[in-house]
Amino acid sequence: MRAFDLPDLSATAALAQALAPHLRAGDVIALRGGLGAGKTTFARALISALRDEETEVPSPTYTLVQTYDGADFPIFHFDLYRLDDPNDVVELGWDETVSGLSLIEWPDRAGQHLPAWRLDLMLEIIGDFRKARLEPHGEDWQTRLHEL
Template sequence: MIVLRAEGEFRLDDEAATARLGAALARELKTGEAICLSGPLGAGKSTLARALVRALTTPGEEVPSPTFTLVQFYEGEGLKVAHFDLYRLTSAEEAYEIGLDEALDHGAAVIEWPERLEGHLPPDRLDIEIAIDISPDGGEARRARLIPAGAWEGRGLEFAA
């Protein structure tokens, strides 16, 4: 187990590492805060969001991608969390119309495709950029870059990569 500041870049070699990151984020997430996940299709944004939600609720929690519903709400252990997928939005205002402000007032949010917010990001957030690395043998790993803002600045994160 290593203690990282909630910033920097590291590898996620497999889905289990992604799940461990999700659990570490769930332990640190507080009301009014957001985790903003960006990266190409297939990078693992939904996998990370699912692991975070399951760490807050139960390991068997049904966590579908909210691509078509745009948002799913969950009652976590001591924290409500909303999972937003903004891929299909055409304007930042739409995110607020579907309840982003309210979600942050009463809990926390995990936001996929935060770039759709066009600069109207929540102030207390951890931006996570996920990239896909292809090895010479054709295998894939993920690289996660954590960028804290607001209340996340200077916060530590226990995570075993």
């Protein structure tokens, strides 16, 4: 587990920029944390880092998924808060995400469809302070986190 302080938006951007070069097609990042913790903000920073340009990233609250062209692979940004049934992820193109990077807000809504091999990024507000904790699931993620 690695922990980072995120006092402001530039700290979130810096963490996203540090992580971006370690990512590849097939990766899954579960963005955890309550409402307003900064999940969409982190996704926005990471998508911008992977595209090498500031990118407009609306919250996929209603669309449930938004797709972006990254420099090297597509990026699938999910917000599953409004998902009624875990099996509904299949209709969102869940099986095609192996070709790119998946960023998933409210990942537990996917139930058994959530891949076991993934990076958990937990965002937390403590008082007026923000923190990110990165928890690798799988040996490969562990190795990559060491290199961060």
